[in-house]
Amino acid sequence: MGRSRPTIDGMELTLADIRAAHDVVRRHLPPTPLWNYPLLDRELGANVLVKHENTQPVGAFKVRGGLTLLDAMPAGERARGTVTWSTGNHAQSIAYASRLHDAPCTVVMPSHASPSKAAAVEAWGGRAVLTGDTLEDAQRHAGKLAAESGARLVSPGDTPELLAGVGTLYLEILEQAPDLDAIVVPVGSGTGAAAACLVAAALAPGCAVIGVQAAASPAAHDSWRAGELLSRPNRTAVAGLATGRGFDLPQRIMRAGLADFVLVGDDEIDVARRLLATTAHTLAEGAGAAGVAAVLSRPDLFAGRSVAVVCTGGNADAAELGTLAGGRG
Ligand SMILES: *Cc1c(COP(=O)(O)O)cnc(C)c1O
Numbered sequence: 001m002g003r004s005r006p007t008i009d010g011m012e013l014t015l016a017d018i019r020a021a022h023d024v025v026r027r028h029l030p031p032t033p034l035w036n037y038p039l040l041d042r043e044l045g046a047n048v049l050v051k052h053e054n055t056q057p058v059g060a061f062k063v064r065g066g067l068t069l070l071d072a073m074p075a076g077e078r079a080r081g082t083v084t085w086s087t088g089n090h091a092q093s094i095a096y097a098s099r100l101h102d103a104p105c106t107v108v109m110p111s112h113a114s115p116s117k118a119a120a121v122e123a124w125g126g127r128a129v130l131t132g133d134t135l136e137d138a139q140r141h142a143g144k145l146a147a148e149s150g151a152r153l154v155s156p157g158d159t160p161e162l163l164a165g166v167g168t169l170y171l172e173i174l175e176q177a178p179d180l181d182a183i184v185v186p187v188g189s190g191t192g193a194a195a196a197c198l199v200a201a202a203l204a205p206g207c208a209v210i211g212v213q214a215a216a217s218p219a220a221h222d223s224w225r226a227g228e229l230l231s232r233p234n235r236t237a238v239a240g241l242a243t244g245r246g247f248d249l250p251q252r253i254m255r256a257g258l259a260d261f262v263l264v265g266d267d268e269i270d271v272a273r274r275l276l277a278t279t280a281h282t283l284a285e286g287a288g289a290a291g292v293a294a295v296l297s298r299p300d301l302f303a304g305r306s307v308a309v310v311c312t313g314g315n316a317d318a319a320e321l322g323t324l325a326g327g328r329g
Helices: 015-028 038-044 063-072 076-081 089-100 115-123 134-148 160-166 169-175 191-203 221-225 248-257 266-280 286-297 319-325
Strands: 035-036 046-053 082-085 105-109 127-130 152-154 182-186 208-214 260-264 306-311
Touching: 015 063, 015 160, 015 169, 015 191, 035 038, 035 169, 035 208, 035 266, 038 046, 038 266, 038 286, 046 169, 046 286, 063 160, 063 169, 082 089, 082 134, 082 306, 089 105, 089 115, 105 134, 115 127, 127 182, 134 152, 160 169, 160 191, 160 248, 169 191, 169 306, 182 191, 182 286, 191 208, 191 248, 208 221, 208 286, 221 260, 260 266, 260 286, 266 319, 286 306
Parallel strands: 046 306, 082 105, 082 152, 105 127, 182 208, 182 306, 208 260
Antiparallel strands: 035 046
């Protein structure tokens, strides 16, 4: 299904990097489950496998990237530590991996970030710095802190080691289910979807990688469609899908490898979260349910197909927990 795909070459990253990252990730974390739920299939009209990254110790797939990055850093650089910026799961991932390596880690967050996100970083031993109104402010401040301290500044979207790390989950999916028609990947910066493109192109060329983003924050989607990096309003309530601009490295890979890119409403994501709770006893955060929302909203793409959806995370905040019980689903 989907349009034909050129081979992905000339990229900074290859399947060999992702396989090497898997050796690192496997030393620390078991493969996550990939389950089918007949009741969910019935609701979605497709044969769906759910990849449970919500079961990771930090509650999201990004931990694979953090582990890979910290492992790849030379000892001297690691001792100086990292500075990064994030509103959520990337922060916990870097903090988790830094603790394993006894490396200092500072995460800059916008001052409105939820206190529980900052608390999670500090619980893993990282330092959370809250400043400014936007993620762009946080990025600027992170750059300043890194320059002052000599720590490595880590971009959440344009760091090849993070892509290699998150790509390991697609190795696990396609080794277990090589005959899939499609894999649906929730997109924020696009590291996960780009890595999925690399793995699928090498291991399962017949499997279409399809991205999904919130219609209220369409920067990655619009950048992919336009073939250039764009900034867009960032109004989704779904953390994880909330980015205001396209990132260069993942966009270049997605341009070569992504078969399609779907937008869903925040309300559709709420319905999907409820479906995962009621048919798959799974607590997903909004971003983690976006794949199910895509399958639900686009029967033209998915009806009757074998599809893996990545439940990218389960760090639902208090507001998301509050809406889980209401409405239909
Ligand atoms: C970060 C994140 C995403 C988006 O991943 P990208 O690699 O930034 O595109 C999706 N879901 C969850 C739960 C996340 O934490």
